[in-house]
Amino acid sequence: MKQQMDNGLKTRVLILVVAMLSLIISACGAQPSAPAEATTAPVEATAAPEEPAAAEPTSAPADAEKFVFGMVLVGPINDGGWSQAHYDAAKYVEANTPNSEFVYVDKVNPADRPNIKVEQVVDELVAKGAKLVITNSDDFKDGTREAAKAHPDVTFVHISGDDVVTGKAPANLGNEMGRMEYGKMIAGCAAALQSADGKIAFVGPLINDETRRLADSAYLGAKYCWTKVRGADAAALKFNVTWIGFWFNIPGVTLDPTKVVNDAFTEGYDVIISGIDTPEAIVEAGKAQAAGKKVYALPYDYKDACAKGEAACLGVPYFNWVPTYSKLIADVKGGTWKQAWIWNAPDWKDINNVTTSPVGFIKGAALTAENATKLDSFIAELAGGLNLWTGPINLQDGTSYLADGLVADDKQVWYMPQLLEGMEGQSASK
Amino acid sequence: MNNLRLARAPLIAILVALLMTTIVLATTDAEAISAFTVMFSGALTSPSRVADMVMLAAPLLLCAAGLSISFAAGQYNLGIEGQMTVGGVISMAVLRQYADGGNVAVYWIIALLAGALAGAAWAGVVALLKQYTRVSEIFVGLGLNFVALGFSLYMVFGPWKRPGVASMSGTEPLPDSLWLPVIGTTRVTLITPLVAVIVLALFWFLLRATQWGLEVRASGLSQPASRRLGVPAVRRMIQAMLVCGAAAGLAGALQVLGVYHALVPNLASGIGFMGLLVALLINADIRFVAPLVLLFAVLTAGSIQLPLSLSIDSSISGVFQGFLVLAMIVARAFISIKERA
Structure with a gap:
């Protein structure tokens, strides 16, 4: 990393000036805002006056049967890469799981959202009623662990992490990854x-x-x-x-x-x-x-x-996260989820089968x-x-x-x- | 200038900023009213949201209070981000010496003092270069911001990297026992806002009730004139910069101790620049620092709910803040031109 550091002073001058400007006129830096569907619009933020940690059921005015799962994404949902693969899979699973709702916050990284911590984003997702929260970056390791400790009633899955292996994970935190x-x-x-x-x-x-x-x-x-x-x-x-x-x-x-x-x-x-x-x-x-x-x-x-x-x-x-997320949601919903560190192999019968193969x-x-x-x-x-x-x-x-x-x-x-x-x-x- | 007429400026500025932001919001599907509701009140709707807002407001308060002193001395301390960063790095250096069983409170105090000293020293470089080589403090300050950022990146990715891995999420977290204690299940630590408020009160007193403060303001208005009246203007300007740097360094140390519990690559994360916006907005008048800092903290902290509840990008709150500052400066200039005419 150091070698990369050395080349950058000139461009770093630029980035900070740009960072400052973008603070002042952040309209220019704004990504096209999240997809047009405002499905969650009626759920007013003000509807959650209580402490979110203790308020999951009351703060979700939707019918009690609905299963809400949340995701914290490191990049934009339309990055044509890692984050989009997660987003697309979650939308697919939402569409194919009756009575489910997907809530997310993308671009959770220090460049796009300074002063926002993973724990804060998770609080918001839980306030929306999320019972399962998926975090999708290696950089969310510490934040996911802290959030999981703060919300023991919510199941957390840190993608690409190893807290379960290292023994640092609280009981409601699991790890998943595909065998890329x-x-x-x-x-x-x-x-x-x-x-x-x-x-x-x-x-x-x-x-x-x-x-x-x-x-x-x-x-x-x-x-x-x-x-x-x-x-x-x-x-x-x-x-x-x-x-x-x-x-x-x-x-x-x-x-x-x-x-x-x-x-x-x-x-x-x-x-x-x-x-x-x-x-x-x-x-x-x-x-x-x-x-x-x-x-x-x-x-x-x-x-x-x-x-x-x-x-x-x-x-x-x-990566095709559809099988992973379908199973996770079914397990958490059915109360059969168990903490584990899971490394999913491709479905060798057809590595491009969207419902069965995590890697293609x-x-x-x-x-x-x-x-x-x-x-x-x-x-x-x-x-x-x-x-x-x-x-x-x-x-x-x-x-x-x-x-x-x-x-x-x-x-x-x-x-x-x-x-x-x-x-x-x-x-x-x- | 007439004070009464000048008071119109904030009102005009707020209206213009609301209008301009509404125009930007028109490009989305969201209703402007709901967006503003979330922006202005989202951060206040639950204890943990208020807690996060307070934890953002505290370092911002320190920076804005410090800037009101350096502005009073006529110094544009754009190096405040770097001063905050260096404060964080040096406090981390202190905290890394902690071993289990050590006296936690002693480490906190030393870390905070070391952070403040480091911030002051970093600002001191700017002040000395300004006074003795006539290089603008704006450029030196900005330049030193990059140096400070490079320094902290180097520590995160070099000497202090996690075992085997350099991570964007920063160094290995400090031991739990070193974290500033939080109130209840929230993320707010009592010490952070307390320190910020005490510093604000102290700066207020210094600036408006002491001979020193009077001299700082005098040297800010006119260095030659104040010197002729026997005020050590150069010394006061340098001292004002040192005080501002100390506040920023303290903010950096508090971020390490109370928020990140580690050194992260983007420690200052625009808080110093946001402090500059606040200072610009209120003409660096220390009496208005607290309310405006609260407003900015509420807007920024509440904005994280925008993508979730309205599918709008949270940067719209930055748009509003930017328009507000711009409109305020224009309105102030406009009114003072009319006054002169």
């Missing part, structure tokens, strides 16, 4: 199949256990298809990881993903795998394609992400028919039990991660300490 590792393996395979010379660039967010294991997964998928399917030499595969510093571009604080992607093209990388929440990689690849370059990208998070650069898209690994992969238009067939058989191999987390695997510094023949367990993968041997890029933020 498979999605990334498929993305890595697609990249290795289509790259002319095996030069793949991975654009990552900040460095933590999650992002390391996802980058590593993409590399394992790429290496497998490069060596086993294409029969090429492992040493000839170049896999470079650049961390921009956060999940999306913050001018002056992170590296600019648009520039990172174009630099990678200039340096001869012809496939970009995106690990960030916003679509710069596919947008820039689309532009480069239109300009006659043979370059490709694999966006992330959101199933329609290819639309931003169809001609350059090899496919997109995406949609092939892009730029993937050749021949490579599409090869990719399908790779997916079939994964479905059949192929486990790429099988030793021997070495970490980037040369130490052994898995000895020959050993298979990594969930904790080993979840708490991934480094990039893997053969990958270029930083393993830790120093």
Whole structure:
């Protein structure tokens, strides 16, 4: 992260001046306001005169039968990435669950909503009658824990968190995540199949256990298809990881993903795998394609992400939160919810089944028919039990991660300490 | 200038701001009346909402009170965000020394004092550069804001990062025992608003009832004139900046102790700039600081309900605040032009 800090003084001057201006004329910075449907409009804020912590039933004037579930989202609901995937799934579940209501606050991050804490937002959602509150960012870990302690009658689920594993979670807080590792393996395979010379660039967010294991997964998928399917030499595969510093571009604080992607093209990388929440990689690849370059990208998070650069898209690994949320709502409603740390695998019968598969992969238009067939058989191999987390695997510094023949367990993968041997890029933020 | 006629300015400003915001609201489906209702009263509808509003008002009060002193001395302290940030970082440095079993109250006091001192020192750099190199305090202050932000980002992502992970959510939280105690189940700590109110009273007294305050105001009106009358104008200006910086640094320390319980990347989070808006709105008159700070805190805290109850973006409350300040400045200028004519 520090390395990213250094480049930014000039742009940081800009961002603060802009921050100040936007405080004065925040109209200009305002996102198009939340979707037009004002479903919750009649529920006046003034209807909750009591302490929200103790007032869930009375403050929801709607009929007592209605099940309200709330969500705290880190990005805007229309980001074309991580947050939109959560929002779309919640709307889908709301539409398909009779007598349910979805309430949310998006853009809960220090840039968009200074002085607003997760706990405050949760209070508001609970005041709306939410019995289940889902928070969707790693950065909400502390806030979700505090909110859960403050509202013991409400069930909390922190997506991507591990408080249940670390034992810090109060009894009403659970964790869920999708096994995107498979999605990334498929993305890595697609990249290795289509790259002319095996030069793949991975654009990552900040460095933590999650992002390391996802980058590593993409590399394992790429290496497998490069060596086993294409029969090429492992040493000839170049896999470079650049961390921009956060999940999306913050001018002056992170590296600019648009520039990172174009630099990678200039340096001869012809496939970009995106690990960030916003679509710069596919947008820039689309532009480069239109300009006659043979370059490709694999966006992330959101199933329609290819639309931003169809001609350059090899496919997109995406989260589908519909099965997770349907089950959560049914469990909380039925009183059968149990605290757990859950890591949901794809439904291998059909990874793109909206009601059953938490993780999917949609092939892009730029993937050749021949490579599409090869990719399908790779997916079939994964479905059949192929486990790429099988030793021997070495970490980037040369130490052994898995000895020959050993298979990594969930904790080993979840708490991934480094990039893997053969990958270029930083393993830790120093 | 006639005081009676000048009193029309706030009324005109409020009407203009309401009108302009209504026009902006017309672009949404929401009714302006309901939006204003939520904005003006949303923060007051439950104890925990009032608590959050108070916790926002307290640091804002400190900043606005400090600014009314630096403005009185004729100094535009735009570096207030940086002073608040540095106050937070230094208080965090103190609090990190705490080990289980230590005397909590001692750490609180040292952390708050250290924060205030750090804020004052940061403002002191601005004041000294202004007096001895003639660089505008506006630019030095803004520049030092970036330095302070960079400093706090460096600490969050570097030396003080969470084990193995640098997180936008800040450093690992302080041990619970160090958190300022809250009232009931709310998030309001008694100490935070108490400190803010005491500081406001102190500043009020200093500015309007002491020789020192008179001299500060005199040097703000005219440095050469006050110097000729025997007032140490340069020293008073520097002192006014130091006092303002101390208030901002104290606000930063209180944010660490009472709100975030950690050092977060965006500690000042626009509170200092909002304090500037308040100061501009009231011509830095310390008598009006408390009511206007309350208004801004109510508007800001209530705005979080807008997306939930009306599907309007909460930044509309910032639009209103911005229009209010702008309309006030224009109205004041307009009236004083008419006076002169």
